[in-house]
Amino acid sequence: MTKLIIDSHCHLDMPAFDKDRQQVLKSARQAGVGGFVIPGTTAGRWNKVLDIATSAGDIWPALGLHPYYCDEHSQADLDGLADLARREHPVAIGEIGLDLFLPHLDEKKQRHYLEAQLDLARDLDLPVILHIRKANDQVLQILKQHPVKGGICHAFSGSIQQAGKFIDLGFCLGFGGMITYERSRKLRRLATELPLDAIVLETDAPDMSGEKHRYQRNSPEYLPEVLDSLEQLRRESREEIAARTTLNLQQLLSLKIPGFMLSDNMTDRHP
Ligand SMILES: [Zn+2]
Secondary structure, X not given: OOOOEEEOOXXXXXXXXXXXXHHHHXXXXXXXXXXXXXXXXXXXXXXXXXXXXXOOOOEEXXXXXXXHHOOOOOHHHHHHHHHHHHHHOOOEEEEEEEEOOOOOOOHHHHHHHHHHXXXXXXXXXXXXXXXXXXXXXXHHHHHHXXXXXXXXXXXXXXXXXXXXXXXXXXXXXXXXXXXXXXOOHHHHHHHHHOOHHHEEEOXXXXXXXXXXXXXXOOOHHHHHHXXXXXXXHOOOOHHHHHHHHHHHHHHHHOOOOOOOOOOOOOXXXXX
């Protein structure tokens, strides 16, 4: 029970899973993964995300326009997102953000869609799932003008100071396969030093494979390997890391998680 963990970020709607999606879900559940959050990326994929999520009680949809596809998005998509989110009650608006790592992505366009979706999340009182690369300070600045109730900085990569600023704004930081690599020194130090109540687990499948599955399709089946790394790095027990990160996600996204109860050996900070 206590080892139940949740993949806070897996793109199960992607074609990479079309051939064996049910098998992947089945073996992930057998490995102890008790829930899956599928973030939205483009308007064209929202219905697929919703279809997969409604097929089982342990899969939750987020809806959003990903910065990576900013050339495909339109004002009609923003309007459509507002309508669909009001009707379908996703657990978050995401995945949205700012990617300054890839030079071909138009920063102005990305900012436009990010700001509009932050405002929508605020209107709907929903958390957000953020994709940020080489833009932590910029996004912190944008969040000042477009505040939201919080959410997740997915695949967080930044300084402990930047992490602290996101935590102050109600965010948890997502850690995935990258922390399984010993060479990810900076990221592993961060995952060691952050308070446990600021961490959620993720795979970002089919991308960002961990060390054991390098160059292969990533999958929520491998989420326990992220837990393995955190167990090696941190002082808390495996059970406590599993239970606390699951509780963090449950609270952030208001999830109803089948079979999840607080473990006896974990102290609730808010009795
Ligand atoms: Zn993603």
